[in-house]
Amino acid sequence: MANVVLKDIIKRFGSVQVIHGIDVSIADGEFIVIVGPSGCGKSTLLRMVAGLETVSSGDIFIGDEAVKDKEPMERDIAMVFQNYALYPHMSVRQNMAYGLKIAGVPKDEIRQKVDEAARLLELTLLLDRKPRQLSGGQRQRVAMGRALVREPKVFLFDEPLSNLDAKLRVQMRLEIKELQNKLGITSLYVTHDQVEAMTMADRMIVMNEGVAEQIGTPLDVYEMPRTLFAAQFIGSPAMNIFDARVEKGQVRLGKIALGKTKCKTGAVKLGIRPEHFIPAKQGKLKVKLKIAEPLGANTLIYGEVADTNLPIVISLAGVHQIDGNNDIMGFSVDKAHIHLFDAPSGKRLAD
Amino acid sequence: MEKRVTFRGWLLPILLIAPQIVISLIFFFYPAAQAVWQSLFIPDPFGLSARFVGLGNFEFLLSDPFYRASFFTTALFSILVTAFAMVPALFLAVLADRLIKGSSVYRTMLIWPYAVAPAIAGVLWLFMFNTRVGLASWYLGQFGYDWNHVLNGGEAMGLVVLASAWGRISYNFLFFFAALQAVPRSVIEAAAIDGAHFWRRFFTIVLPLISPTTFFLLVVNVVYAFFETFGIIHTITAGGPQQSTTILVYKVFADGFVGQDLGSSSAQSVILLFVVGLLTVIQFKYIEKRVHY
Numbered sequence: 001m002a003n004v005v006l007k008d009i010i011k012r013f014g015s016v017q018v019i020h021g022i023d024v025s026i027a028d029g030e031f032i033v034i035v036g037p038s039g040c041g042k043s044t045l046l047r048m049v050a051g052l053e054t055v056s057s058g059d060i061f062i063g064d065e066a067v068k069d070k071e072p073m074e075r076d077i078a079m080v081f082q083n084y085a086l087y088p089h090m091s092v093r094q095n096m097a098y099g100l101k102i103a104g105v106p107k108d109e110i111r112q113k114v115d116e117a118a119r120l121l122e123l124t125l126l127l128d129r130k131p132r133q134l135s136g137g138q139r140q141r142v143a144m145g146r147a148l149v150r151e152p153k154v155f156l157f158d159e160p161l162s163n164l165d166a167k168l169r170v171q172m173r174l175e176i177k178e179l180q181n182k183l184g185i186t187s188l189y190v191t192h193d194q195v196e197a198m199t200m201a202d203r204m205i206v207m208n209e210g211v212a213e214q215i216g217t218p219l220d221v222y223e224m225p226r227t228l229f230a231a232q233f234i235g236s237p238a239m240n241i242f243d244a245r246v247e248k249g250q251v252r253l254g255k256i257a258l259g260k261t262k263c264k265t266g267a268v269k270l271g272i273r274p275e276h277f278i279p280a281k282q283g284k285l286k287v288k289l290k291i292a293e294p295l296g297a298n299t300l301i302y303g304e305v306a307d308t309n310l311p312i313v314i315s316l317a318g319v320h321q322i323d324g325n326n327d328i329m330g331f332s333v334d335k336a337h338i339h340l341f342d343a344p345s346g347k348r349l350a351d
Numbered sequence: 352m353e354k355r356v357t358f359r360g361w362l363l364p365i366l367l368i369a370p371q372i373v374i375s376l377i378f379f380f381y382p383a384a385q386a387v388w389q390s391l392f393i394p395d396p397f398g399l400s401a402r403f404v405g406l407g408n409f410e411f412l413l414s415d416p417f418y419r420a421s422f423f424t425t426a427l428f429s430i431l432v433t434a435f436a437m438v439p440a441l442f443l444a445v446l447a448d449r450l451i452k453g454s455s456v457y458r459t460m461l462i463w464p465y466a467v468a469p470a471i472a473g474v475l476w477l478f479m480f481n482t483r484v485g486l487a488s489w490y491l492g493q494f495g496y497d498w499n500h501v502l503n504g505g506e507a508m509g510l511v512v513l514a515s516a517w518g519r520i521s522y523n524f525l526f527f528f529a530a531l532q533a534v535p536r537s538v539i540e541a542a543a544i545d546g547a548h549f550w551r552r553f554f555t556i557v558l559p560l561i562s563p564t565t566f567f568l569l570v571v572n573v574v575y576a577f578f579e580t581f582g583i584i585h586t587i588t589a590g591g592p593q594q595s596t597t598i599l600v601y602k603v604f605a606d607g608f609v610g611q612d613l614g615s616s617s618a619q620s621v622i623l624l625f626v627v628g629l630l631t632v633i634q635f636k637y638i639e640k641r642v643h644y
């Protein structure tokens with residue numbers, strides 16, 4: 001177990017820079033989720049921590065020890081790959097024992113550790129099978145088992161659940177989180193699934209184009225997104241973003257005044273989450289309703305802000321019907337749920 | 352998972368495999384049958400009549416010390432050629448696999464030897480090791496080694512092995528290289544994280560994963576050493592000195608076409624047929640079991 005510190009990490013592939021200076025300090029036992037769209041550099045960052053990719057500049061510390069110039073095997077880490085990367089010619093038991101055998105652990109101890117891990121992951125009956133005789137979920141568990149028998153200082157996960165079906169994904173998500181809680185091993189977990197990020201992370205790193213847009217707890221990111229990107233990436237359905245203006249201390253969306261602000265006059269990006277609209281007869285925000293999608297627990301309503309053609313998504317608890325097309329409905333928004341971002345830079349504006 | 356095409360009716364499938372069957376019949380079964388038939392006779396020197404001797408040719412062969420020596424020569428030769436053709440090829444492929452950039456140039460250069468016809472390759476090596484004017488033998492002479500494959504059986508064997516294996520290295524290299532490239536990168540990385548250093552990874556992960564290719568090449572190279580090295584042996588040593596490089600196939604030729612003993616030559620062909628059949632069965636039965644597909 002160990003803390004992990006990344007200091008101003010930069011990565012270039014030839015002349016192309018893909019990671020632009022990431023700083024993060026991870027406490028011992030913390031579960032960090034790195035989340036971001038495809039190609040933003042999540043895997044690259046993780047692979048640098050693993051030692052599979054060189055660091056162009058910056059430093060990595062694991063347990064206060066600089067590891068930048070160390071081989072993967074000297075870093076005392078374990079990694080679960082997206083495609084599991086099991087050794088196809090070895091049985092499940094051999095797969096899990098491989099690292100221990102190399103470390104020179106005595107045979108009885110290997111047997112005991114593998115048995116224990118297998119019990120924990122419910123793989124006991126599969127120990128003599130080859131990877132190709134396993135289902136996707138079982139393979140995933142073997143990959144987990146291979147990582148955890150070694151009791152490393154740090155676990156690294158690169159989208160370990162993305163090859164599983166939705167139901168299994170939810171189940172494995174819980175299992176991984178539970179296991180990590182129990183073992184208390186510092187973990188870095190890469191995913192592009194924001195639900196996984198929200199549910200699993202102690203803290204998350206929201207990445208975009210090689211930059212850490214925000215580092216914080218899931219609720220932090222949800223309630224106080226530091227950037228427009230973080231605001232739109234976290235939360236489902238995504239936050240509504242409108243081009244708005246601040247005039248005379250008032251936030252204005254077209255002609256509608258939505259509340260006071262201390263921000264200075266000018267163009268801003270206004271963000272409101274779909275779930276933060278409150279139906280109100282006298283609400284200032286009039287919405288022309290177009291389509292309703294009942295999801296059971298809630299209903300998604302797609303429409304346009306009246307008198308403009310700005311698209312808007314609203315999520316209401318319970319089941320709602322819209323009868324005629326183009327009904328107009330009034331909504332109000334709590335001032336606390338209004339997010340303002342600087343128009344060109346996308347940075348959050350102080351409220 | 353098997354992918355099979357199913358045909359309705361029987362005409363089309365028969366037509367599709369007919370060329371292969373016809374070719375096999377004409378060029379394989381017919382000569383083989385004729386060899387079996389001829390091996391039971393001793394023809395007179397002019398080929399005008401033949402005397403039936405049953406298994407006499409075989410009896411004579413198996414008690415002939417030269418023939419038995421040729422068995423041993425063949426075994427030694429095939430093992431050496433296969434080893435010298437495969438081990439360096441694998442080694443070069445591993446190097447090429449590590450160095451991704453520039454590997455296409457490297458690869459192309461390694462393919463050249465394969466493009467040289469066996470007889471030409473033989474002449475090439477013959478020149479280099481010519482006892483009077485050869486470059487290589489001159490250098491060896493500078494180091495105080497008196498190279499003379501014309502008189503020394505061991506040196507003759509070394510030279511034909513070298514000349515035979517050399518051209519195959521590039522062929523084997525290509526297959527090994529492709530196989531290495533097909534080993535998933537993440538599996539190697541997982542092994543690296545598990546603590547395995549390069550050679551450990553090579554022996555415990557890479558080698559088992561490329562074993563289907565290795566097995567295939569083993570079969571192909573043994574067959575090559577048996578049958579396709581004729582041109583090289585013929586140009587470099589002509590089986591000599593004192594039959595020290597006369598492998599079974601060369602002996603079939605030497606006894607049959609040079610010695611004009613067609614009965615014995617046919618009997619040798621038949622024995623060869625059995626040997627190869629046996630080898631193939633052994634290879635598939637016993638080695639394939641240890642191969643991970």
Ligand SMILES: Nc1ncnc2c1ncn2[C@@H]1O[C@H](COP(=O)(O)OP(=O)(O)OP(=O)(O)O)[C@@H](O)[C@H]1O
Nearest residue numbers: 013016018036037038039040041042043044045192
């Ligand atoms: N070996 C490489 N050489 C050159 N560019 C690379 C290399 N590996 C990755 N990249 C580039 O670096 C960027 C980040 O890649 P990375 O694999 O880290 O993305 P990712 O966030 O993991 O995406 P995904 O969710 O699709 O896995 C991409 O633009 C990619 O093209």
Ligand SMILES: [Mg+2]
Nearest residue numbers: 042043044158
């Ligand atoms: Mg990735």
